[in-house]
Amino acid sequence: MTSADNGPDTGTSQPAASDRIQQLRRRIDEIDGQIIDLWQERAAASREVGATRIASGGTRLVLSREREIMERYRQGLGPDGTQVALLVLRAGRGPLGGIDDA
Ligand SMILES: C=C(O[C@@H]1C=C(C(=O)O)C=C[C@H]1O)C(=O)O
Numbered sequence: 001m002t003s004a005d006n007g008p009d010t011g012t013s014q015p016a017a018s019d020r021i022q023q024l025r026r027r028i029d030e031i032d033g034q035i036i037d038l039w040q041e042r043a044a045a046s047r048e049v050g051a052t053r054i055a056s057g058g059t060r061l062v063l064s065r066e067r068e069i070m071e072r073y074r075q076g077l078g079p080d081g082t083q084v085a086l087l088v089l090r091a092g093r094g095p096l097g098g099i100d101d102a
Helices: 015-055 063-077 080-091
Strands: none
Touching: 015 080, 063 080
């Protein structure tokens, strides 16, 4: 059997459960789209802050501010929040640590 025979692979053959899973997946897809858009917007804003600061003779990074952000994520998301914050901060560092850095 393929998903073409039965609709999307929801991991269950029970129709009511499958319908609910598909409904939840639509919401998950919306949320993921928003996360991606916000992630990119944040990274661009962070890069602009860095460029503005460097152009004005300042430092590229401000570690006290990064610590505040890591603490916000840790408080909001628990211990995994620290890892999320590290990735969020990295995304704002452009070529030194952004997605175009592979
Ligand atoms: C964006 C800034 O610059 C850098 C990037 C940060 C961020 O992505 O949140 C935080 C601190 C700085 O190291 C800032 O100072 O606010």
